[in-house]
Amino acid sequence: MNDVVNSTVRAAGVDIKDLRKSYGSNEVLKGISLTVEPGQVVCLIGPSGSGKSTLLRCVNLLEQPNAGTINVGKFEATDPDVDLNKMRQSVGMVFQHFNLFPHLSVLDNCTISQMKVLKRSKSEAANVARHNLERVGLGHLADRFPDQLSGGQQQRVAIARALSMDPQLMLFDEPTSALDPETVGDVLAVMRKLAQEGMTMLVVTHEMGFAREVADRVVFMDAGVVVEEGPAEHVISAPTQPRTKEFLRRVLDPTHIGVEEA
Protein backbone atom coordinates (compact mmCIF):
# COMPACT_ATOMS: atom_id res chain seq x y z
CA MET A 1 0.00 0.00 0.00
CA ASN A 2 2.61 2.50 -1.09
CA ASP A 3 -0.17 4.65 -2.47
CA VAL A 4 -1.49 5.34 0.97
CA VAL A 5 1.84 6.52 2.26
CA ASN A 6 2.70 8.55 -0.81
CA SER A 7 -0.53 10.35 -1.48
CA THR A 8 -0.61 13.40 0.67
CA VAL A 9 -3.91 15.20 0.56
CA ARG A 10 -3.99 18.95 0.78
CA ALA A 11 -6.99 18.98 3.05
CA ALA A 12 -9.33 21.91 3.52
CA GLY A 13 -11.54 22.56 6.51
CA VAL A 14 -15.16 23.63 6.67
CA ASP A 15 -16.59 26.31 8.91
CA ILE A 16 -20.36 26.72 9.03
CA LYS A 17 -21.92 29.50 11.09
CA ASP A 18 -25.60 29.92 11.94
CA LEU A 19 -26.80 28.41 8.67
CA ARG A 20 -30.50 28.71 7.84
CA LYS A 21 -32.40 27.21 4.95
CA SER A 22 -36.14 27.28 4.26
CA TYR A 23 -38.34 25.86 1.55
CA GLY A 24 -41.26 28.26 1.57
CA SER A 25 -42.45 28.47 5.15
CA ASN A 26 -40.76 25.20 6.05
CA GLU A 27 -37.47 25.91 7.80
CA VAL A 28 -35.21 22.89 7.26
CA LEU A 29 -32.04 24.24 8.84
CA LYS A 30 -32.54 26.40 11.92
CA GLY A 31 -29.19 27.95 12.55
CA ILE A 32 -26.54 25.25 12.21
CA SER A 33 -22.96 25.86 13.26
CA LEU A 34 -20.38 23.21 12.55
CA THR A 35 -16.62 23.10 12.13
CA VAL A 36 -14.62 20.42 10.36
CA GLU A 37 -10.86 20.72 10.80
CA PRO A 38 -8.64 19.88 7.81
CA GLY A 39 -8.15 16.13 7.69
CA GLN A 40 -11.05 15.42 10.03
CA VAL A 41 -13.88 12.99 9.34
CA VAL A 42 -17.26 14.14 10.58
CA CYS A 43 -20.35 11.96 10.29
CA LEU A 44 -23.81 13.52 10.23
CA ILE A 45 -26.47 11.21 11.60
CA GLY A 46 -30.13 11.69 12.33
CA PRO A 47 -33.63 10.72 11.22
CA SER A 48 -34.77 11.41 7.66
CA GLY A 49 -36.04 14.94 7.31
CA SER A 50 -33.66 16.19 9.97
CA GLY A 51 -31.89 18.39 7.41
CA LYS A 52 -28.54 16.59 7.29
CA SER A 53 -28.56 16.10 3.50
CA THR A 54 -29.64 19.70 2.99
CA LEU A 55 -26.77 20.85 5.20
CA LEU A 56 -24.32 18.80 3.15
CA ARG A 57 -25.71 20.15 -0.12
CA CYS A 58 -25.38 23.70 1.19
CA VAL A 59 -21.64 23.23 1.64
CA ASN A 60 -21.02 23.20 -2.12
CA LEU A 61 -24.02 25.41 -2.80
CA LEU A 62 -26.16 22.80 -4.52
CA GLU A 63 -28.72 24.35 -2.18
CA GLN A 64 -28.69 28.08 -1.63
CA PRO A 65 -28.84 28.86 2.10
CA ASN A 66 -31.04 31.73 3.29
CA ALA A 67 -28.71 32.98 6.00
CA GLY A 68 -25.42 32.20 7.68
CA THR A 69 -21.91 31.70 6.35
CA ILE A 70 -19.98 28.73 5.05
CA ASN A 71 -16.23 28.76 4.60
CA VAL A 72 -14.57 25.95 2.66
CA GLY A 73 -10.80 26.18 2.77
CA LYS A 74 -9.94 29.60 1.41
CA PHE A 75 -13.37 30.10 -0.15
CA GLU A 76 -16.33 31.77 1.46
CA ALA A 77 -19.06 29.73 -0.20
CA THR A 78 -21.84 32.06 0.88
CA ASP A 79 -20.16 35.15 -0.57
CA PRO A 80 -22.32 36.13 -3.58
CA ASP A 81 -19.16 36.98 -5.53
CA VAL A 82 -17.41 33.68 -4.92
CA ASP A 83 -16.29 31.75 -8.00
CA LEU A 84 -18.50 28.73 -7.39
CA ASN A 85 -17.01 26.64 -10.16
CA LYS A 86 -13.54 27.24 -8.80
CA MET A 87 -14.66 26.37 -5.29
CA ARG A 88 -16.45 23.21 -6.36
CA GLN A 89 -13.29 21.95 -8.05
CA SER A 90 -11.81 21.48 -4.60
CA VAL A 91 -14.95 19.90 -3.11
CA GLY A 92 -15.73 16.36 -4.18
CA MET A 93 -19.30 15.16 -3.84
CA VAL A 94 -20.60 11.59 -3.74
CA PHE A 95 -24.36 11.11 -4.13
CA GLN A 96 -26.73 8.50 -2.79
CA HIS A 97 -27.67 7.49 -6.34
CA PHE A 98 -24.11 7.76 -7.75
CA ASN A 99 -25.17 10.07 -10.62
CA LEU A 100 -22.54 8.65 -12.95
CA PHE A 101 -22.81 9.91 -16.53
CA PRO A 102 -24.47 6.95 -18.30
CA HIS A 103 -23.39 8.03 -21.79
CA LEU A 104 -19.70 7.96 -20.86
CA SER A 105 -17.40 5.06 -20.07
CA VAL A 106 -16.04 4.66 -16.57
CA LEU A 107 -12.76 6.24 -17.66
CA ASP A 108 -14.49 9.14 -19.43
CA ASN A 109 -16.63 9.73 -16.35
CA CYS A 110 -13.39 10.34 -14.48
CA THR A 111 -11.67 12.39 -17.19
CA ILE A 112 -14.35 14.70 -18.58
CA SER A 113 -14.27 17.38 -15.91
CA GLN A 114 -10.50 17.13 -15.60
CA MET A 115 -10.26 17.98 -19.29
CA LYS A 116 -13.11 20.49 -19.54
CA VAL A 117 -12.62 22.23 -16.20
CA LEU A 118 -8.97 21.77 -15.20
CA LYS A 119 -7.88 21.81 -18.87
CA ARG A 120 -5.70 18.76 -18.40
CA SER A 121 -4.56 16.97 -21.54
CA LYS A 122 -6.34 13.78 -22.47
CA SER A 123 -3.40 11.57 -21.53
CA GLU A 124 -2.76 13.34 -18.24
CA ALA A 125 -6.45 13.12 -17.33
CA ALA A 126 -6.49 9.43 -18.22
CA ASN A 127 -3.45 8.80 -16.03
CA VAL A 128 -5.04 10.55 -13.07
CA ALA A 129 -8.32 8.69 -13.68
CA ARG A 130 -6.63 5.29 -13.89
CA HIS A 131 -4.68 6.01 -10.71
CA ASN A 132 -7.89 6.86 -8.86
CA LEU A 133 -9.76 3.89 -10.30
CA GLU A 134 -6.92 1.74 -8.94
CA ARG A 135 -7.34 3.44 -5.58
CA VAL A 136 -10.97 2.31 -5.42
CA GLY A 137 -10.02 -1.13 -6.74
CA LEU A 138 -11.67 -0.81 -10.16
CA GLY A 139 -8.77 -0.20 -12.53
CA HIS A 140 -9.85 -3.20 -14.57
CA LEU A 141 -13.30 -1.75 -15.32
CA ALA A 142 -12.16 1.51 -16.96
CA ASP A 143 -13.66 0.65 -20.33
CA ARG A 144 -17.06 -0.45 -19.07
CA PHE A 145 -20.16 1.70 -19.00
CA PRO A 146 -21.92 2.57 -15.73
CA ASP A 147 -24.95 0.37 -16.42
CA GLN A 148 -22.66 -2.65 -16.68
CA LEU A 149 -21.54 -2.25 -13.06
CA SER A 150 -23.08 -3.20 -9.74
CA GLY A 151 -24.29 -0.46 -7.44
CA GLY A 152 -21.24 -0.76 -5.22
CA GLN A 153 -18.91 -0.56 -8.22
CA GLN A 154 -20.76 2.48 -9.53
CA GLN A 155 -20.40 4.24 -6.21
CA ARG A 156 -16.68 3.51 -6.14
CA VAL A 157 -16.38 4.92 -9.66
CA ALA A 158 -18.24 8.01 -8.41
CA ILE A 159 -15.65 8.33 -5.65
CA ALA A 160 -12.83 7.94 -8.18
CA ARG A 161 -14.49 10.56 -10.39
CA ALA A 162 -14.55 13.02 -7.50
CA LEU A 163 -10.97 12.19 -6.47
CA SER A 164 -9.74 12.81 -10.01
CA MET A 165 -10.33 16.53 -9.46
CA ASP A 166 -7.84 16.45 -6.55
CA PRO A 167 -10.39 17.69 -4.02
CA GLN A 168 -9.40 18.99 -0.60
CA LEU A 169 -12.72 18.02 0.93
CA MET A 170 -15.13 15.19 0.18
CA LEU A 171 -18.87 15.31 0.82
CA PHE A 172 -20.74 12.01 1.01
CA ASP A 173 -24.55 12.08 0.88
CA GLU A 174 -25.74 8.70 2.18
CA PRO A 175 -23.26 6.91 -0.11
CA THR A 176 -24.35 3.40 0.86
CA SER A 177 -28.11 3.86 1.29
CA ALA A 178 -28.98 2.75 -2.25
CA LEU A 179 -26.65 -0.25 -2.27
CA ASP A 180 -27.21 -3.98 -1.93
CA PRO A 181 -26.05 -4.97 1.54
CA GLU A 182 -23.27 -7.13 0.17
CA THR A 183 -21.64 -4.25 -1.74
CA VAL A 184 -21.81 -1.73 1.13
CA GLY A 185 -18.58 -3.03 2.63
CA ASP A 186 -16.49 -2.31 -0.49
CA VAL A 187 -17.60 1.30 -0.55
CA LEU A 188 -17.04 1.78 3.17
CA ALA A 189 -13.56 0.26 2.83
CA VAL A 190 -12.67 2.83 0.16
CA MET A 191 -13.96 5.63 2.40
CA ARG A 192 -12.03 4.30 5.38
CA LYS A 193 -8.85 4.27 3.31
CA LEU A 194 -9.52 7.81 2.18
CA ALA A 195 -9.97 8.91 5.79
CA GLN A 196 -6.67 7.29 6.75
CA GLU A 197 -4.95 9.21 3.96
CA GLY A 198 -5.98 12.43 5.63
CA MET A 199 -8.90 13.56 3.46
CA THR A 200 -11.35 15.94 5.09
CA MET A 201 -14.69 14.16 4.93
CA LEU A 202 -18.22 15.21 5.78
CA VAL A 203 -20.42 12.13 5.63
CA VAL A 204 -24.19 11.83 5.93
CA THR A 205 -24.73 8.20 6.83
CA HIS A 206 -26.84 5.62 8.58
CA GLU A 207 -23.87 3.28 8.97
CA MET A 208 -23.32 3.53 12.72
CA GLY A 209 -20.50 1.00 12.59
CA PHE A 210 -18.61 3.12 10.09
CA ALA A 211 -19.28 6.32 12.05
CA ARG A 212 -18.07 4.76 15.28
CA GLU A 213 -14.92 3.39 13.69
CA VAL A 214 -13.86 6.13 11.28
CA ALA A 215 -15.39 9.43 12.39
CA ASP A 216 -13.39 11.87 14.49
CA ARG A 217 -16.65 13.49 15.41
CA VAL A 218 -20.30 12.55 15.10
CA VAL A 219 -23.05 15.16 14.79
CA PHE A 220 -26.60 14.16 15.58
CA MET A 221 -29.19 16.37 13.89
CA ASP A 222 -32.95 16.44 14.35
CA ALA A 223 -35.58 18.84 13.02
CA GLY A 224 -33.02 21.25 11.59
CA VAL A 225 -30.81 21.68 14.65
CA VAL A 226 -27.68 20.00 15.99
CA VAL A 227 -28.89 18.09 19.02
CA GLU A 228 -25.63 16.55 20.11
CA GLU A 229 -22.08 16.36 18.81
CA GLY A 230 -18.80 15.01 19.99
CA PRO A 231 -16.38 12.10 19.62
CA ALA A 232 -18.00 9.05 18.05
CA GLU A 233 -17.70 6.92 21.16
CA HIS A 234 -19.60 9.51 23.18
CA VAL A 235 -22.43 10.31 20.76
CA ILE A 236 -23.04 6.79 19.55
CA SER A 237 -22.12 4.70 22.55
CA ALA A 238 -23.06 7.03 25.40
CA PRO A 239 -25.45 9.73 24.15
CA THR A 240 -26.65 12.25 26.71
CA GLN A 241 -29.65 13.79 24.95
CA PRO A 242 -32.96 11.84 25.12
CA ARG A 243 -33.62 12.45 21.41
CA THR A 244 -30.23 10.95 20.48
CA LYS A 245 -30.82 7.96 22.74
CA GLU A 246 -34.23 7.36 21.18
CA PHE A 247 -32.86 7.60 17.62
CA LEU A 248 -29.91 5.30 18.27
CA ARG A 249 -32.11 2.77 20.03
CA ARG A 250 -34.30 2.59 16.94
CA VAL A 251 -31.39 2.44 14.49
CA LEU A 252 -29.33 -0.09 16.40
CA ASP A 253 -32.31 -2.29 17.32
CA PRO A 254 -34.80 -1.81 14.46
CA THR A 255 -37.27 -4.39 15.74
CA HIS A 256 -37.75 -2.54 19.06
CA ILE A 257 -38.12 -5.87 20.81
CA GLY A 258 -35.68 -4.89 23.50
CA VAL A 259 -37.42 -1.53 23.89
CA GLU A 260 -40.94 -2.88 24.24
CA GLU A 261 -39.97 -5.44 26.84
CA ALA A 262 -37.75 -3.17 28.87
Added chain:
Amino acid sequence: MAMTARQRAKVSLYVQAGIFVVVLAAVILAVDWKTVGNSVFNFAKIGPMFPDIFLVGLKNTLIYTALAFVVGLSGGLLLALMKLSSFPLYRWLATGYIEFFRGVPALLVFIAFGYGVPLAFGVQWDVNIVVMVSLGMVASAYIAETLRAGLQAVPKGQMEAARSLGMPHWRAMVSIVIPQAFKIVLPPLTNEIILLTKDSSLIYVLGLTASQYELTKFGRDGISSLGAGLTPLLVAGAFYLVITIPLSLLARKFESRSARTKR
Protein backbone atom coordinates in the same frame (compact mmCIF):
# COMPACT_ATOMS: atom_id res chain seq x y z
CA MET B 1 -71.68 -25.18 -24.05
CA ALA B 2 -69.42 -23.51 -21.53
CA MET B 3 -66.07 -22.60 -23.04
CA THR B 4 -62.74 -22.31 -21.33
CA ALA B 5 -60.97 -18.94 -21.35
CA ARG B 6 -58.57 -20.20 -23.98
CA GLN B 7 -61.42 -21.36 -26.26
CA ARG B 8 -63.15 -18.03 -25.86
CA ALA B 9 -59.99 -16.15 -26.83
CA LYS B 10 -59.62 -18.38 -29.91
CA VAL B 11 -63.20 -17.82 -31.02
CA SER B 12 -62.80 -14.09 -30.50
CA LEU B 13 -59.73 -14.05 -32.75
CA TYR B 14 -61.60 -15.96 -35.50
CA VAL B 15 -64.50 -13.50 -35.28
CA GLN B 16 -62.12 -10.55 -35.61
CA ALA B 17 -60.37 -12.10 -38.60
CA GLY B 18 -63.78 -12.85 -40.13
CA ILE B 19 -64.92 -9.22 -39.80
CA PHE B 20 -61.71 -8.06 -41.43
CA VAL B 21 -62.18 -10.40 -44.40
CA VAL B 22 -65.82 -9.36 -44.86
CA VAL B 23 -64.95 -5.63 -44.85
CA LEU B 24 -62.10 -6.17 -47.28
CA ALA B 25 -64.32 -8.18 -49.61
CA ALA B 26 -67.04 -5.51 -49.46
CA VAL B 27 -64.56 -2.79 -50.41
CA ILE B 28 -63.13 -4.83 -53.26
CA LEU B 29 -66.61 -5.56 -54.62
CA ALA B 30 -67.77 -1.95 -54.26
CA VAL B 31 -64.86 -0.46 -56.20
CA ASP B 32 -65.33 0.28 -59.89
CA TRP B 33 -62.15 -1.49 -61.00
CA LYS B 34 -62.37 -0.49 -64.63
CA THR B 35 -62.31 3.24 -63.83
CA VAL B 36 -59.74 2.80 -61.11
CA GLY B 37 -57.55 0.86 -63.50
CA ASN B 38 -57.70 3.75 -65.96
CA SER B 39 -57.30 6.66 -63.57
CA VAL B 40 -55.32 5.41 -60.57
CA PHE B 41 -53.34 2.35 -61.63
CA ASN B 42 -52.65 3.47 -65.15
CA PHE B 43 -48.96 2.78 -65.05
CA ALA B 44 -48.64 2.46 -68.84
CA LYS B 45 -48.68 6.23 -69.31
CA ILE B 46 -46.41 7.43 -66.53
CA GLY B 47 -43.15 6.80 -68.38
CA PRO B 48 -42.46 10.52 -69.00
CA MET B 49 -42.32 11.13 -65.23
CA PHE B 50 -39.06 9.25 -65.12
CA PRO B 51 -36.24 9.81 -64.49
CA ASP B 52 -36.94 13.40 -63.43
CA ILE B 53 -39.27 12.58 -60.54
CA PHE B 54 -36.38 10.59 -59.16
CA LEU B 55 -33.43 12.81 -60.10
CA VAL B 56 -35.13 16.16 -59.46
CA GLY B 57 -38.25 15.53 -57.35
CA LEU B 58 -36.83 13.11 -54.82
CA LYS B 59 -33.60 15.09 -54.63
CA ASN B 60 -35.42 18.37 -53.98
CA THR B 61 -37.74 16.85 -51.39
CA LEU B 62 -34.68 15.55 -49.57
CA ILE B 63 -32.90 18.91 -49.82
CA TYR B 64 -35.92 20.90 -48.61
CA THR B 65 -36.43 18.50 -45.72
CA ALA B 66 -32.79 18.57 -44.72
CA LEU B 67 -32.62 22.38 -44.83
CA ALA B 68 -35.77 22.73 -42.76
CA PHE B 69 -34.54 20.13 -40.28
CA VAL B 70 -31.20 21.85 -39.73
CA VAL B 71 -32.98 25.12 -38.99
CA GLY B 72 -35.67 23.36 -36.96
CA LEU B 73 -33.16 21.46 -34.85
CA SER B 74 -30.95 24.45 -34.02
CA GLY B 75 -33.93 26.74 -33.54
CA GLY B 76 -35.71 24.07 -31.51
CA LEU B 77 -32.71 23.57 -29.24
CA LEU B 78 -32.43 27.31 -28.68
CA LEU B 79 -36.16 27.57 -27.91
CA ALA B 80 -36.06 24.56 -25.59
CA LEU B 81 -33.18 26.08 -23.63
CA MET B 82 -35.02 29.41 -23.52
CA LYS B 83 -38.11 27.68 -22.24
CA LEU B 84 -36.11 26.08 -19.43
CA SER B 85 -34.27 29.31 -18.66
CA SER B 86 -34.56 30.95 -15.26
CA PHE B 87 -34.92 34.32 -17.01
CA PRO B 88 -38.69 34.93 -17.46
CA LEU B 89 -38.39 37.01 -20.63
CA TYR B 90 -36.75 34.10 -22.46
CA ARG B 91 -39.47 31.74 -21.27
CA TRP B 92 -42.25 34.08 -22.44
CA LEU B 93 -40.63 34.65 -25.83
CA ALA B 94 -40.17 30.93 -26.39
CA THR B 95 -43.68 30.09 -25.24
CA GLY B 96 -45.18 32.78 -27.49
CA TYR B 97 -43.16 31.62 -30.47
CA ILE B 98 -44.01 27.96 -29.94
CA GLU B 99 -47.72 28.57 -29.43
CA PHE B 100 -47.88 30.77 -32.54
CA PHE B 101 -46.02 28.55 -34.98
CA ARG B 102 -47.60 25.36 -33.73
CA GLY B 103 -51.04 26.87 -34.02
CA VAL B 104 -50.79 28.41 -37.47
CA PRO B 105 -51.06 26.16 -40.57
CA ALA B 106 -47.67 25.64 -42.19
CA LEU B 107 -49.27 26.64 -45.50
CA LEU B 108 -49.90 30.16 -44.20
CA VAL B 109 -46.32 30.45 -43.01
CA PHE B 110 -45.15 29.45 -46.48
CA ILE B 111 -47.31 32.13 -48.06
CA ALA B 112 -46.14 34.71 -45.52
CA PHE B 113 -42.47 34.06 -46.13
CA GLY B 114 -42.83 33.25 -49.82
CA TYR B 115 -44.83 36.35 -50.77
CA GLY B 116 -45.39 38.59 -47.77
CA VAL B 117 -41.87 39.12 -46.53
CA PRO B 118 -40.27 39.55 -49.98
CA LEU B 119 -42.95 42.14 -50.80
CA ALA B 120 -42.54 43.94 -47.50
CA PHE B 121 -38.78 44.19 -47.73
CA GLY B 122 -38.46 44.30 -51.48
CA VAL B 123 -36.16 41.29 -51.58
CA GLN B 124 -36.03 38.32 -53.91
CA TRP B 125 -35.62 35.08 -51.99
CA ASP B 126 -34.24 31.86 -53.31
CA VAL B 127 -36.72 29.04 -52.89
CA ASN B 128 -34.25 27.18 -50.68
CA ILE B 129 -34.20 30.09 -48.28
CA VAL B 130 -37.98 30.30 -48.18
CA VAL B 131 -38.16 26.61 -47.30
CA MET B 132 -35.43 26.94 -44.71
CA VAL B 133 -37.10 29.89 -43.04
CA SER B 134 -40.77 28.95 -43.21
CA LEU B 135 -40.63 25.19 -42.74
CA GLY B 136 -37.66 25.53 -40.39
CA MET B 137 -39.51 27.99 -38.19
CA VAL B 138 -42.57 25.77 -37.97
CA ALA B 139 -40.39 22.74 -37.32
CA SER B 140 -38.43 24.49 -34.58
CA ALA B 141 -41.67 25.09 -32.66
CA TYR B 142 -42.49 21.38 -32.67
CA ILE B 143 -38.91 20.25 -32.12
CA ALA B 144 -38.55 22.70 -29.21
CA GLU B 145 -41.28 20.91 -27.28
CA THR B 146 -39.75 17.52 -28.05
CA LEU B 147 -36.30 18.64 -26.93
CA ARG B 148 -37.64 20.36 -23.81
CA ALA B 149 -39.29 17.11 -22.77
CA GLY B 150 -36.03 15.28 -23.47
CA LEU B 151 -33.93 17.75 -21.49
CA GLN B 152 -36.32 17.49 -18.56
CA ALA B 153 -36.24 13.70 -18.75
CA VAL B 154 -32.51 13.72 -17.90
CA PRO B 155 -32.40 13.15 -14.13
CA LYS B 156 -31.63 16.25 -12.06
CA GLY B 157 -28.74 14.40 -10.44
CA GLN B 158 -26.81 14.55 -13.72
CA MET B 159 -26.69 18.33 -13.64
CA GLU B 160 -25.87 18.28 -9.93
CA ALA B 161 -23.02 15.84 -10.40
CA ALA B 162 -21.62 17.90 -13.27
CA ARG B 163 -21.89 21.16 -11.31
CA SER B 164 -20.33 19.59 -8.23
CA LEU B 165 -17.32 18.66 -10.39
CA GLY B 166 -16.85 22.37 -11.09
CA MET B 167 -18.47 22.54 -14.52
CA PRO B 168 -20.20 25.82 -15.36
CA HIS B 169 -23.89 25.48 -16.22
CA TRP B 170 -23.38 25.75 -19.99
CA ARG B 171 -20.61 23.15 -19.94
CA ALA B 172 -22.76 20.72 -17.95
CA MET B 173 -25.53 21.25 -20.51
CA VAL B 174 -23.24 20.70 -23.51
CA SER B 175 -21.22 17.75 -22.20
CA ILE B 176 -23.64 15.96 -19.90
CA VAL B 177 -27.32 16.87 -20.27
CA ILE B 178 -27.79 17.53 -24.00
CA PRO B 179 -26.07 14.31 -25.18
CA GLN B 180 -28.35 12.28 -22.92
CA ALA B 181 -31.41 14.25 -23.95
CA PHE B 182 -30.69 13.56 -27.62
CA LYS B 183 -30.59 9.86 -26.97
CA ILE B 184 -34.01 10.14 -25.35
CA VAL B 185 -35.57 12.23 -28.14
CA LEU B 186 -34.13 10.35 -31.14
CA PRO B 187 -37.35 8.39 -31.79
CA PRO B 188 -39.70 11.41 -31.58
CA LEU B 189 -37.16 13.45 -33.55
CA THR B 190 -37.27 10.92 -36.36
CA ASN B 191 -41.00 11.40 -36.29
CA GLU B 192 -40.46 15.13 -36.81
CA ILE B 193 -38.30 14.45 -39.86
CA ILE B 194 -41.05 12.28 -41.33
CA LEU B 195 -43.58 15.06 -40.80
CA LEU B 196 -41.18 17.56 -42.35
CA THR B 197 -40.66 15.35 -45.39
CA LYS B 198 -44.36 15.48 -46.09
CA ASP B 199 -44.78 19.15 -45.20
CA SER B 200 -42.08 20.08 -47.70
CA SER B 201 -44.79 19.46 -50.34
CA LEU B 202 -46.45 22.72 -49.23
CA ILE B 203 -43.82 24.56 -51.22
CA TYR B 204 -46.17 24.16 -54.19
CA VAL B 205 -47.89 27.42 -53.22
CA LEU B 206 -44.80 29.24 -54.42
CA GLY B 207 -44.18 29.48 -58.12
CA LEU B 208 -41.48 26.90 -58.75
CA THR B 209 -39.25 26.52 -61.76
CA ALA B 210 -38.86 23.02 -63.15
CA SER B 211 -35.55 22.43 -61.43
CA GLN B 212 -37.15 23.28 -58.08
CA TYR B 213 -40.02 20.78 -58.35
CA GLU B 214 -40.35 18.34 -55.54
CA LEU B 215 -42.28 15.08 -55.43
CA THR B 216 -45.82 16.39 -54.94
CA LYS B 217 -45.39 19.02 -57.65
CA PHE B 218 -44.31 16.24 -60.04
CA GLY B 219 -47.41 14.33 -59.10
CA ARG B 220 -49.74 17.29 -59.65
CA ASP B 221 -48.13 18.19 -62.95
CA GLY B 222 -48.38 14.59 -64.06
CA ILE B 223 -52.13 14.63 -63.43
CA SER B 224 -52.67 17.45 -65.88
CA SER B 225 -50.19 16.43 -68.54
CA LEU B 226 -50.15 12.64 -68.79
CA GLY B 227 -53.82 11.70 -69.03
CA ALA B 228 -53.30 8.88 -66.58
CA GLY B 229 -55.74 10.22 -64.01
CA LEU B 230 -54.43 10.23 -60.47
CA THR B 231 -51.72 7.67 -61.18
CA PRO B 232 -48.86 10.24 -61.00
CA LEU B 233 -49.90 11.11 -57.43
CA LEU B 234 -49.73 7.43 -56.53
CA VAL B 235 -46.18 7.35 -57.91
CA ALA B 236 -45.24 10.46 -55.95
CA GLY B 237 -46.72 8.93 -52.81
CA ALA B 238 -44.64 5.82 -53.31
CA PHE B 239 -41.51 7.95 -53.41
CA TYR B 240 -42.43 9.52 -50.08
CA LEU B 241 -42.59 6.04 -48.62
CA VAL B 242 -39.12 5.40 -50.02
CA ILE B 243 -37.94 8.19 -47.69
CA THR B 244 -40.15 7.70 -44.67
CA ILE B 245 -40.14 3.93 -44.20
CA PRO B 246 -36.35 3.68 -43.84
CA LEU B 247 -36.56 6.56 -41.36
CA SER B 248 -39.13 4.67 -39.31
CA LEU B 249 -36.95 1.59 -39.34
CA LEU B 250 -34.01 3.70 -38.22
CA ALA B 251 -36.08 5.19 -35.40
CA ARG B 252 -37.11 1.73 -34.25
CA LYS B 253 -33.49 0.66 -34.25
CA PHE B 254 -32.52 3.65 -32.10
CA GLU B 255 -35.39 2.90 -29.79
CA SER B 256 -34.40 -0.68 -29.20
CA ARG B 257 -30.79 0.35 -28.73
CA SER B 258 -31.55 2.98 -26.10
CA ALA B 259 -33.89 0.52 -24.41
CA ARG B 260 -30.99 -1.88 -24.19
CA THR B 261 -28.55 0.61 -22.68
CA LYS B 262 -31.15 1.73 -20.15
CA ARG B 263 -31.83 -1.74 -18.78
